[in-house]
Amino acid sequence: MKKVTIYDVAKECGCTSTTVSKVLNGKGYISAEKKKEIFDAVARLGYIPSTAAKNLATNKSQLIGVVLHDTLERNITNELFSKVLNSFRVEMELNGYDIVFLARKGNVSYLQKAVARGLEGVLFLCADYSNEGILELMNSPVPNVSLDFEGNDQSVTTNGKESIIELVDYLASCGHRRIVFIDTMESEVAHKRLEGFKEGLQKNGIPFDPRMVQKGEYFRNGVAEVEVNRALDSGIDPTVIIMPDDYTAIDAYRALRKRGLKVGEDISIVGFDGIDLSKYVHPSLTTIGQNTEEMGKAAAKLLLDNIKTGKKELRHISINGEIIYGSSVRNLNK
Amino acid sequence: MKKVTIYDVAKECGCTSTTVSKVLNGKGYISAEKKKEIFDAVARLGYIPSTAAKNLATNKSQLIGVVLHDTLERNITNELFSKVLNSFRVEMELNGYDIVFLARKGNVSYLQKAVARGLEGVLFLCADYSNEGILELMNSPVPNVSLDFEGNDQSVTTNGKESIIELVDYLASCGHRRIVFIDTMESEVAHKRLEGFKEGLQKNGIPFDPRMVQKGEYFRNGVAEVEVNRALDSGIDPTVIIMPDDYTAIDAYRALRKRGLKVGEDISIVGFDGIDLSKYVHPSLTTIGQNTEEMGKAAAKLLLDNIKTGKKELRHISINGEIIYGSSVRNLNK
DNA sequence: CTGAAAGCGCTAACAG
């Protein structure tokens, strides 16, 4: 079957491609009859406009790129990111954009790829911001938004500070005073969380003990055990450990079990993210749920706005997290 | 900064766009000096070829579409699919293709979207094959591959039958004879698994009792409890239940705990998929791991092959699953 | 309200 073009439609209707184009794009004034005639012909002929041609003519691709380039290589296999991406995608599609992954290929930089494809915007879903290629694209004129990274002018993040303050409030209300906080790599996000931790302690009259903050990492096979053991063996005798994410938290259960400790009884554990399984494990995990739905939507809106206005104002959107109360935190008052 | 085109490069080198095009695409014979001159100019000018123009001229988009349209709306948030997609993506990118999600938009059909974008191939990662739009695209001339659905001429699936036979062998070796198999919706995949179950029983001299096969669903909030309770309350007194996926299996732990039963002791549970967390829950889940890495790669290769040859032979690729031995199955012989 | 004409940036015969 030969491809039907705008000319075929035009011929069928005894007019030119100009008219067809106008009708299809709702531009200019065309008589009602002509419009109907054209729409009919389009349907009859099964005409489908070629985006490639349209792109070339308008210099718009209707394409948004997503960068996946985290050091851990977990990217969309991390439930958090896949959920945000999903919500972002839906919102973008509602606005007529398609989502394409920005490939990381040998000698071609991200920026080059983006320009080549004519991407109208880019989402850094998970990126290593120490990477030159990432930074180049971020600082280029291509509109872009970052998730969970405030180093970018445009970003969407969970309100980590407030969330942790709330969490400490809760822990304090349960009688916890020896709280270990696992602090991850240098990043604004981690920093904010730590700030929240300190502020939360102060707010609740708990003196800050630097030994209670221990360096750690996001989930990777084996880290949880190291983190947990160090916390328990450092002589600070914590009653609760705040892990940096749910996977690590759930893996911590295992490490604790190995030591003969019962989570939620002998020791309390808190996670971060709110992945599905946090509800199903035993004991169910107390964690800070990130509002992935809102985050994705907000990122999309922010990006759409940038694309439309062409401006790149400084805009950090902060979405509230929500404590999900499981049974991994013991109430010491009872 | 104005966009630099192939003509700018040509002018810079005192030749025509043809020559530049040939050099950049490695076609025809061009003198070494000219080549060098052109490459230098490209670098100096920062020339980036426009894919839109290229697409229009060659009628190739270098784009592969991915369809996400499952009834449960879990799509990439399901670890299984995100892993397969990731592997598929990497393989495709290695071959110069980019991955774009096929949007589901109001009045435009999937096929139309695919044609409009000039997609060279499509992967049905998770799709509802009772949907007309899905079937239309599947049966169109657009090369396409399905994951876990043998109704398509081109598919990649885990060898469910063999895997389940192996599993039954294992369960039998552990002394289990009253095995409940949760059977999911009508589908070739489910059917094959069931076949494997029956064959496995026979192989191990366990008479088949139809009551042992119970209809169920893939993961959705609440189904696990229903399935588990029904299995335990139907008077067949199973020693092990084979759940259709890991999420459901892990959620089953909860339902069993509610009834005061200990998984791996009072009752055994098996999952399917091999998600990360299956190792970290307690007891660690015995499950059939799907080789997501291989599946994604195989799907990509199959599709690439179809694109190249233009043929659509019947090809069902079956990837072996692997039993992951956890502690959720009790050895009754001990 | 409709059309003519030019152009988006690249590729691909076919010559030479």
Add this chain to the structure above:
DNA sequence: CTGTTAGCGCTTTCAG
């Protein structure tokens, strides 16, 4: 080894 000449299919002034 390099250039000429047409397009690919759509949009967009500018006329009429």
